Amino acid sequence: MKCKKVSRNLPSLWENSLETTLAEEVRRHLGQCENCQEEWKQLGTLMADIEAVEEVQPDPRLRKNFFSMLEEAKSGQREAAARHEERTLVEPVFWKQARWIGSMAAGLALLLGGFWMGRLQFFSHMEPTTVDKGANQELEALQGQIESMKQMMAVYMMDQRSASKRIQAVSYTDEISELSPDLLKALLERLNQDDNVNVRLASLNALTRFAHQENVRAVLVDSLPRQTNPVMQIMLINLMVEMDEKRARGSIQELLESAATPLEVKNEALQGLGQLL
Amino acid sequence: MKRLNKLLCLLLISLLPAAGFSKDGVKHAFTPQESVRSVEITFIENYGDITILGTEGAQIEIVAEDYQEPDDENEENGYSSVFSGGRDNTGIGLSIEEDKDSVKIMGLPNIDSSDYTIHIPNRYSLKVNNIGYGDSIIQNFKGEIEVAVAEGDAVIKDITGPATLHNMNGDLVVHFSEVSQDAPTSITNLNGDTVVSIPEDTQANLQMKSLNSDIRTNLNIDYDTPNLDRHTFNIGQRTVTGKLNGGGVLISLEAINGDIVLKKGGDNPNYSRSSSDFPKPPKPPKPLKNKSKKHSPDGALEVEEVEEVEEFN
Numbered sequence: 001m002k003c004k005k006v007s008r009n010l011p012s013l014w015e016n017s018l019e020t021t022l023a024e025e026v027r028r029h030l031g032q033c034e035n036c037q038e039e040w041k042q043l044g045t046l047m048a049d050i051e052a053v054e055e056v057q058p059d060p061r062l063r064k065n066f067f068s069m070l071e072e073a074k075s076g077q078r079e080a081a082a083r084h085e086e087r088t089l090v091e092p093v094f095w096k097q098a099r100w101i102g103s104m105a106a107g108l109a110l111l112l113g114g115f116w117m118g119r120l121q122f123f124s125h126m127e128p129t130t131v132d133k134g135a136n137q138e139l140e141a142l143q144g145q146i147e148s149m150k151q152m153m154a155v156y157m158m159d160q161r162s163a164s165k166r167i168q169a170v171s172y173t174d175e176i177s178e179l180s181p182d183l184l185k186a187l188l189e190r191l192n193q194d195d196n197v198n199v200r201l202a203s204l205n206a207l208t209r210f211a212h213q214e215n216v217r218a219v220l221v222d223s224l225p226r227q228t229n230p231v232m233q234i235m236l237i238n239l240m241v242e243m244d245e246k247r248a249r250g251s252i253q254e255l256l257e258s259a260a261t262p263l264e265v266k267n268e269a270l271q272g273l274g275q276l277l
Numbered sequence: 278m279k280r281l282n283k284l285l286c287l288l289l290i291s292l293l294p295a296a297g298f299s300k301d302g303v304k305h306a307f308t309p310q311e312s313v314r315s316v317e318i319t320f321i322e323n324y325g326d327i328t329i330l331g332t333e334g335a336q337i338e339i340v341a342e343d344y345q346e347p348d349d350e351n352e353e354n355g356y357s358s359v360f361s362g363g364r365d366n367t368g369i370g371l372s373i374e375e376d377k378d379s380v381k382i383m384g385l386p387n388i389d390s391s392d393y394t395i396h397i398p399n400r401y402s403l404k405v406n407n408i409g410y411g412d413s414i415i416q417n418f419k420g421e422i423e424v425a426v427a428e429g430d431a432v433i434k435d436i437t438g439p440a441t442l443h444n445m446n447g448d449l450v451v452h453f454s455e456v457s458q459d460a461p462t463s464i465t466n467l468n469g470d471t472v473v474s475i476p477e478d479t480q481a482n483l484q485m486k487s488l489n490s491d492i493r494t495n496l497n498i499d500y501d502t503p504n505l506d507r508h509t510f511n512i513g514q515r516t517v518t519g520k521l522n523g524g525g526v527l528i529s530l531e532a533i534n535g536d537i538v539l540k541k542g543g544d545n546p547n548y549s550r551s552s553s554d555f556p557k558p559p560k561p562p563k564p565l566k567n568k569s570k571k572h573s574p575d576g577a578l579e580v581e582e583v584e585e586v587e588e589f590n
Contacts, residue, residue: 162402163423164439164460171461171527196423198441198463201531205484211510230445231467234488234533242510264468264534 003029004161006036010043042156049149150176155186163196170202179210188219197229204235211243225251233265237272249276305367306338312377315402318395320384323409325392326429327384331399331417337380341369342392369393384409407431412447421460430469438462439526444469448535452542456481461527470535474542480525485517485539487532492517494539499523 006029012018013026030036150172157169170190173183190203204223210216220243224236233255240248255261256269316337320327325342332338363372363383370391372383382395392411397403402420407413408427415424417435424431425443433442434452439460442449448469456462456479464471475481477496485492492515500519530537 162421162439162460163441164421164462167441167461167463167527167529196441197425197443198465198529201465202461202463202529208510231443231465231531231533234467238488239510 003033003036006030006033007039010036010040014043014047042152046149046152046156049145049152147176147178148180151180151183155180155182158186158190163199166190166194166196166199167202170199170206173206173209179213179216184216184219188223191219192223192226197231200227200229200232201235204232204239208239211239217243217245221245221247221251224248225254230262230265233261234268237265237268241272241275244276246276249273252276303341303344303369304338305341305369305371305373306336307373308336309375309380310377313375313380313401315379315404316382316397317379317404317406318382318384319406320409320411322386323384323393323407323411325409326411326414327405327407327409328392328394328414329403329405329416330394330396331403331419331435332396333399334396335398336396337382337398338396339367339369339371339382340394341371342394344369344391421457440464444471448472453479454542455479456526456528458526461529463527463529464531466532466535466537468534470538471530471532472538472540473530474540475528477541479521480523481521481528482524482526483517483519483521483539484527484529484531485515485537486530487515487537489534490532490536491515492530492537492539495541496521496539 006026009018009022009026013023018026030040154169154172154176157172158166160166160169170187173179173187176183179187187203187207190199191207192200194200194203204220207216207220211220220236220239224233224240227233227236237248237252237255239245240252252269252272256266256273261269318327318329363374363385365385366372370385371393372385374381374383384393399418400420401418402422403415403418404423405413405415406425407429408425410428412429413424413426413431413433415422415431415433415436419437421439422433422436423441424433426447426449427445428447430447430450431442431444432450433440434450435454436451437455438453438457440451440453440462442451442464444466446468449464449466449471451464451471451473453462453473453475456475458480464473475496483498498519498521500517530539
C-alpha cells in the first residue's frame with residue numbers, strides 16, 4: 001500500500017470508520033513506515049487540539065461574559081463604543097447579541113465539522129470570529145487555539161504533490177498573526193527547496209509579511225544564495241533593498257560576479273548594491 | 278573569428294543532405310491504465326513546438342510532425358543512441374514511462390527535434406516542463422495544470438485550473454473557460470508579457486505584482502486599500518490586491534519585466550501567435566550545435582540560441 005493512500009485513510013482510521021480489511025492494511029503499513037507514523041502522530045496532536053477546543057464550547061459562563069462585555073461596550077468605552085453605537089443605530093441590540101453568539105457557534109461548528117467534512121477545504125470556509133479589544137480570556141484562549149490549529153493545518157498541508165495545493169497551504173498564513181517555529185520551518189522549506197517557482201514565490205510573499213521579525217529576516221538573507229531562478233533572485237534582491245539589509249551585500253555581490261547569473265539579475269544586483277551602501 | 282566559424286559551419290551543414298531518415302507525421306498511441314490520474318511532459322532541449330490537446334477519449338496519442346531519426350550506422354552491431362533522460366521507446370524521440378498513478382513523457386535531446394502534437398484525455402491533471410526553445414500550446418484541460426516554460430511563448434487556452442504557470446523568456450497567453458475554486462491559480466513571468474483572460478463573473482481574490490512594467494485590466498475589481506503599516510515591506514512599487522465579484526479563490530499574477538494584462542474572457546477567443554495583444558517577432562531559425570548560455574526555469578545554465586544565425590539569413 002502506498003503512503004499516499006494510507007495518508008488519505010488516516011482520518012477515517014482515527015474515527016474507526018474504516019472498513020476492517022483496509023484498516024488492517026493501513027495499520028500494517030503504519031508499523032513499517034516512519035513517515036506515515038509521523039503523520040499519524042501529527043494527526044493525533046491535531047485531534048487532541050480539536051478536543052481541547054470542544055471543552056470550551058458549552059460553558060454558560062462564557063455566554064454570560066459575552067453579554068456583560070456587550071453591555072460594557074454599549075455603556076462607554078470610547079473607540080469600541082463609537083463602533084458599537086453606530087451598529088446600534090442600524091440593528092437592535094438583540095440581533096447584535098444573537099449575531100455574536102451565532103457567529104461564535106458557527107465558528108465552533110465549522111471548526112469541528114469542517115475538519116471531518118474535508119480537511120483540505122477547512123479554512124477557506126471558516127470566518128474568523130471577530131474579537132473586540134475587551135474580549136475575555138476564554139475567547140482569547142479559543143482564538144489562540146484556532147490560530148495554532150491554522151498553523152498546524154498549514155504545516156500539515158504544505159507538503160502535497162499538487163503545486164496549487166501547496167500554494168493554498170502557504171496562503172493560509174495570510175490569516176495568521178504569528179509564525180510558530182514549525183510553520184516557519186515549513187515555509188522555509190517551500191522557499192528554498194520547492195521545485196515549483198510559483199510556490200517558492202508564494203512562500204517568499206508569506207514570509208515577507210513577517211520580515212520585521214529578526215528570525216525571519218535572517219532566514220530571508222540566508223535564502224538569496226540558495227535561489228537559482230532569476231525571478232526569485234530579483235524579488236529577494238529587491239526585498240533586501242527595501243529592508244535596507246546590509247548583510248545581504250555579500251551574496252548580492254556574488255551574484256553580480258558569477259558568470260552563471262543572467263543579465264536581468266545582474267542589473268538588479270548592481271542597483272541593489274548601490275542602494276545598500 | 279568565432280562568428281565566422283559559426284557561419285561557415287552553418288553553410289557547410291546546410292549544404293549537406295539531410296542526415297538520417299525523416300518521418301512525417303508518425304504516430305504513437307497507447308491507452309494508459311485506469312488508475313492513471315496525471316500526465317507529466319518534459320522537454321529539455323527541443324527546438325520544435327509542443328502542442329498538447331485535451332481530448333474526451335481514453336487514449337494518449339502523439340504525432341511527431343517531422344522527426345529525424347539519429348544517424349545510427351552502428352545499430353546493426355548492437356549499438357544505439359543514448360540520451361540523458363531515458364531511452365527512446367517510441368521510435369519518435371520520446372521516452373514514455375507509465376506507473377500506476379502517472380504517465381511520464383520525456384522528449385529526448387535531439388538537435389533535429391520535431392514538432393510534437395500530444396493528445397491527452399483532458400480529465401488528467403497535467404504537468405508540462407518545456408525548457409527547450411519551441412513554443413508550447415496547451416488547450417482544453419479540465420483539471421489541475423502546472424506549466425513551466427523557459428524560452429518559447431506559451432499559449433494556454435480553455436482551461437479551468439487550478440493552474441500554476443511560469444514562463445522565463447516568452448509571453449504567456451492564458452484563457453480560462455472558467456476558474457476552478459478548488460485551489461489557487463498562480464502565474465509568474467520573468468521577461469515576457471502575460472495576458473490572462475477569465476470570465477467576467479469569476480469570483481476571486483486578486484494579487485497582481487509587477488516590478489518593472491505595467492498592469493492593465495478591463496475587469497471591475499474592488500481594490501483593497503493599500504497597507505501602509507510601516508512594518509510591512511513591499512517588494513516593488515506596483516502591488517495591487519482586490520476582489521472580483523465579492524472574492525473567491527486566490528489568483529496571483531506576478532511579473533518582473535513584462536506587462537500583465539488581465540481581461541474579460543470571451544466565449545473562446547481565438548488566440549493565435551499573431552494575436553493582436555503582442556506583435557510577435559520573427560522566429561529565429563533552428564540553431565546549430567554550437568550554443569552559448571541561457572538559463573532554464575531553475576536558473577541552471579544551459580544553452581542559448583545563436584543570434585548570429587539571424588544575420589546570416
